[in-house]
Amino acid sequence: MIKFDFTNMLDTAVKNGIDKKDLLSSEVYSAYDLVQSNRGKGMQEWMDLPENQDQVVQDILDTAREVQSNFDYFVVLGIGGSALGSIAVFNALCHLYHNDLPKVARGNAPKFYVLDNADPERMRALFDCIDLKKTMFNCITKSGATSETMSQYLIVTNLLKQCLGEDYNKHIIATTSANKGNLIKLAREHSYKTFYIPEGVGGRFSVFSPVGLLPFAVLNIDIISLLKGASEMNKICSSRNLLTNPALMSAVIQKKAIDKGCNISVLMPYADKLKYIADWFCQLWAESIGKAVDKSGKVVNVGQTPVKSLGVTDQHSQVQLYAEGPYDKVVVFLECGFDTVYKIPEEKTEFDDVNFLCGQTLNQLMDSEMRATRYALTKANRLNYTITMPCVNAYYLGQLMQMFMLQTAYMGAIYNIDTYNQPGVEGGKNATYALFGRSGYQELAKELSVIPDEQFII
Numbered sequence: 001m002i003k004f005d006f007t008n009m010l011d012t013a014v015k016n017g018i019d020k021k022d023l024l025s026s027e028v029y030s031a032y033d034l035v036q037s038n039r040g041k042g043m044q045e046w047m048d049l050p051e052n053q054d055q056v057v058q059d060i061l062d063t064a065r066e067v068q069s070n071f072d073y074f075v076v077l078g079i080g081g082s083a084l085g086s087i088a089v090f091n092a093l094c095h096l097y098h099n100d101l102p103k104v105a106r107g108n109a110p111k112f113y114v115l116d117n118a119d120p121e122r123m124r125a126l127f128d129c130i131d132l133k134k135t136m137f138n139c140i141t142k143s144g145a146t147s148e149t150m151s152q153y154l155i156v157t158n159l160l161k162q163c164l165g166e167d168y169n170k171h172i173i174a175t176t177s178a179n180k181g182n183l184i185k186l187a188r189e190h191s192y193k194t195f196y197i198p199e200g201v202g203g204r205f206s207v208f209s210p211v212g213l214l215p216f217a218v219l220n221i222d223i224i225s226l227l228k229g230a231s232e233m234n235k236i237c238s239s240r241n242l243l244t245n246p247a248l249m250s251a252v253i254q255k256k257a258i259d260k261g262c263n264i265s266v267l268m269p270y271a272d273k274l275k276y277i278a279d280w281f282c283q284l285w286a287e288s289i290g291k292a293v294d295k296s297g298k299v300v301n302v303g304q305t306p307v308k309s310l311g312v313t314d315q316h317s318q319v320q321l322y323a324e325g326p327y328d329k330v331v332v333f334l335e336c337g338f339d340t341v342y343k344i345p346e347e348k349t350e351f352d353d354v355n356f357l358c359g360q361t362l363n364q365l366m367d368s369e370m371r372a373t374r375y376a377l378t379k380a381n382r383l384n385y386t387i388t389m390p391c392v393n394a395y396y397l398g399q400l401m402q403m404f405m406l407q408t409a410y411m412g413a414i415y416n417i418d419t420y421n422q423p424g425v426e427g428g429k430n431a432t433y434a435l436f437g438r439s440g441y442q443e444l445a446k447e448l449s450v451i452p453d454e455q456f457i458i
């Protein structure tokens, strides 16, 4: 099992730490009851994904085999929750230089790209690396209305048609809502192979739906073990006992830390493979918990700013701030076992201050640096806790990601906010529509064209 060590969050370890007695309060149990009683309902359908997808998993595995036999490149078109899970799991579970390996060494998996921006340079660069005739595009958008993804879709289909004629539709798989949006209409009209995102599964909670599972299966990632790990975490986190429920404990302990002024949470994996898990978590935590109003409409402006950091790399940049800057952070260390042991040669050099490394391993160096940083931060009275994965495989990654999603659900319930909406994102989206002259947004377009009387431009 994944282990959680909260010792350094307590007042017995750090000044201004949390008093254990304060962890058990009625708000914790109301939050627990709210999340558990809504399991599988409304926007909490994601909680059941590890257990209820047998049929779709079979379809995904069959489709993945076909993709592997017929294509050399697999490109995801999507953004936010439709992309970050794929990037995170791909980096965690595939070879770190997957695309540089020959196809046999990739286990027949295609090269893999995720276009999660509207950056024109990146779009152009992709077409320099792939052969359209050998590329499968997986267009992922639940709403079917996201400007970035739909722009990419239009560019790609236009090129595919020019290159392949009528058969272009065999190069597109649509992953979208079964009932709403433009992509489902296009998919039906052009007979694309389609996978569905259930209505009660929001983008940032969709990694265990076909949004993530199809790309993972194409990459030979063991999706059955991934779901098993997630399901195991569901079981563990359905305990009403705070001391045996890591998701509930993580939410409560972060809430108590926020009450003490820790408005920033740093997730610091000590493994390159886990670097993008921090990216995925940042979206989950920021977009779900950062809210202006609670469910009763009261203005609350809650949230905790997530920051991604990488051990040991960021010990040489951010850790100075974490150790000596404001007391406004919780540092979450994410450590794991490695499959590889890399030895530093035994032979001594002429330099005494380098010789202590000789005969040790890079693994010992990573481990010691993590423990040393944790010790230094604790000594400096900085709140921190540690999550330990025995190793990075599909099963433990499934556990970890489900734990983070459950933690987010519990945190939203503690704050009594809508964890699953993102009204703050809509403002920017609408302004973009207005700037593009989309009909229905004329008023906003006028407002945007007004130049303020006083400007302050240097």
Ligand code: PA5
Binding pocket: 079, 080, 081, 082, 140, 141, 142, 143, 144, 145, 146, 149, 202, 203, 204, 205, 287, 422
């Ligand atoms: O978490 C979310 O809901 C968002 O990040 C969405 O995933 C993102 O905006 C993309 O939306 P869609 O899948 O509708 O294109």
